[in-house]
Amino acid sequence: MLAGWYATGRPAGLTDHLRRYGPPPTGDRGSLPLVDAVAAAGLTGRGGAGFPTARKLGAVAARRGRCTVVVNAMESEPPSRKDQFLIAVAPHLVLDGAVLAATAVGADTVHVCLPRDRAAQYRRLSAAVEERRRCRPDPVRLRLHALPHTYVSSEATSLVRWLDGGPARPRGGPPRAHERGVGRRPTLVHNAETLAHLALIARYGPAWFRQAGTPDEPGTLLVTVSGAVRAPAVLEVALGTPLATVLDQAGGATQPLRAVLLGGFAGTWLPARHLRTPLTRHDLAPLGAAPGAGVLVAVSEALCGLTETARILAYLAAHSARQCGPCRLGLPAVAEDFTALATGRADAALLSRLRRRAGLLPDRGACRHPDGAARLAASALQAFADDVDHHLAHGPCPAARQPPQLPVPPATAPETWR
Numbered sequence: 001m002l003a004g005w006y007a008t009g010r011p012a013g014l015t016d017h018l019r020r021y022g023p024p025p026t027g028d029r030g031s032l033p034l035v036d037a038v039a040a041a042g043l044t045g046r047g048g049a050g051f052p053t054a055r056k057l058g059a060v061a062a063r064r065g066r067c068t069v070v071v072n073a074m075e076s077e078p079p080s081r082k083d084q085f086l087i088a089v090a091p092h093l094v095l096d097g098a099v100l101a102a103t104a105v106g107a108d109t110v111h112v113c114l115p116r117d118r119a120a121q122y123r124r125l126s127a128a129v130e131e132r133r134r135c136r137p138d139p140v141r142l143r144l145h146a147l148p149h150t151y152v153s154s155e156a157t158s159l160v161r162w163l164d165g166g167p168a169r170p171r172g173g174p175p176r177a178h179e180r181g182v183g184r185r186p187t188l189v190h191n192a193e194t195l196a197h198l199a200l201i202a203r204y205g206p207a208w209f210r211q212a213g214t215p216d217e218p219g220t221l222l223v224t225v226s227g228a229v230r231a232p233a234v235l236e237v238a239l240g241t242p243l244a245t246v247l248d249q250a251g252g253a254t255q256p257l258r259a260v261l262l263g264g265f266a267g268t269w270l271p272a273r274h275l276r277t278p279l280t281r282h283d284l285a286p287l288g289a290a291p292g293a294g295v296l297v298a299v300s301e302a303l304c305g306l307t308e309t310a311r312i313l314a315y316l317a318a319h320s321a322r323q324c325g326p327c328r329l330g331l332p333a334v335a336e337d338f339t340a341l342a343t344g345r346a347d348a349a350l351l352s353r354l355r356r357r358a359g360l361l362p363d364r365g366a367c368r369h370p371d372g373a374a375r376l377a378a379s380a381l382q383a384f385a386d387d388v389d390h391h392l393a394h395g396p397c398p399a400a401r402q403p404p405q406l407p408v409p410p411a412t413a414p415e416t417w418r
Contacts, residue, residue: 001196001220002236005089011124014131017092023136024096025202026103034104035061038198040206042218047072047154047191048263048293050281053198056188059178060105063186067107069140070163070182071098073114073125073192074147074154077264077293078315078409082222083192084121085234090196091128095142097195100202102140105188109141113159115149122146150414151265151319155367156189158321167417169321172366193222193294213239217280221291225250227298227405228257237279239291244275247298258301259383261406263292265312266372269305269383288379297406304399305384306391309376310335310342311404314411316373321417326361326370334358334377341388344395351392355381 004012004020012020039054060067071094075083087094098110112129114122122144129142145163147153153168160181162168181187190198197219201209210218217239223246226232230251237246243260247253257272268289270277277283281290299308313335320327337354340346354377361374381388390397 046193097199170367
């Protein structure tokens with residue numbers, strides 16, 4: 001997927017793109033060759049959930065009437081840069097995948113959703129769309145949209161809700177997007193990276209795609225590697241690559257590591273002893289982790305994991321949609337407890353209260369936002385157990401007084417949802 005960038009070091013315009021890959025294949029709704037190819041390839045969503053891509057395609061294609069496709073390029077995980085980088089260097093792969101998906105499911109419109117505060121990204125993709133219109137018009141209409149950039153605005157139902165004129169907040173419960181989405185049409189929502197993979201599978205086939213990765217989790221994954229590494233970057237790595245090898249491809253650690261944050265702010269803290277674990281859902285599951293949004297942040301031994309986690313939880317609480325109990329009440333309470341623990345203001349009942357409150361968050365919200373926060377909090381208590389003991393018995397550890405290592409945005413509520 002990044003081969004053209006690696007070879008030339010420059011973004012691919014349409015001429016370069018077609019010279020490298022040729023025109024995308026075409027298909028009809030009736031035969032659904034793309035759905036079959038994607039199913040055989042074993043492609044799963046690269047937005048975080050890892051849902052089988054072909055199952056989504058098939059569910060939308062099976063519905064009656066005209067459909068709609070939505071490209072999710074919001075990338076609301078603060079440590080993630082993969083979709084921004086992909087759109088910057090290979091925009092036509094993403095657009096090819098969106099057009100091919102639209103053709104396969106019988107859609108006449110593709111909505112591309114981008115964050116409003118990334119004007120340069122919007123201009124680049126707008127230029128790519130205009131380039132396609134001039135040179136080789138696509139069989140479907142491509143429309144770009146700039147949405148408010150909040151943590152939960154990248155959730156699929158948030159996009160549908162906004163495109164229908166509402167706030168960019170998740171919508172809980174049925175109907176699901178593939179049943180009735182944008183304009184009450186069956187709607188396919190896919191992450192930008194997923195669609196770029198789809199475009200390559202359409203050209204080269206399932207067997208080609210399966211040359212990388214593992215038999216059960218084939219293909220490659222874009223990973224944003226940052227933190228205590230020599231060359232932070234967005235890397236394309238094969239699924240199954242050990243986490244330590246991914247860090248080595250980013251130049252290796254700059255100092256001894258204590259842990260990594262895997263998957264983003266809705267992800268999991270993993271102690272450094274687990275760095276030999278392969279980057280697959282299967283291998284990470286016993287550790288309570290998953291590749292998630294393809295984020296890998298390395299942190300040094302000088303980090304206070306509790307302080308960093310408290311900052312993240314405060315941000316997640318501020319950026320909740322505040323539509324249901326877990327986000328309005330539970331998540332702020334967990335964030336406050338974690339701040340008390342990190343700053344040495346813990347009372348005797350804090351730890352048991354924190355565990356109980358975090359345990360009440362999952363599976364109760366209109367979306368998975370509180371689930372991710374609970375997962376992060378639980379993993380921090382486990383990964384930084386020594387810090388927990390020190391903070392409870394003696395107050396903040398020496399590392400808690402060091403400058404923050406993670407780039408966490410301010411914990412302020414979004415100004416607008418529309």
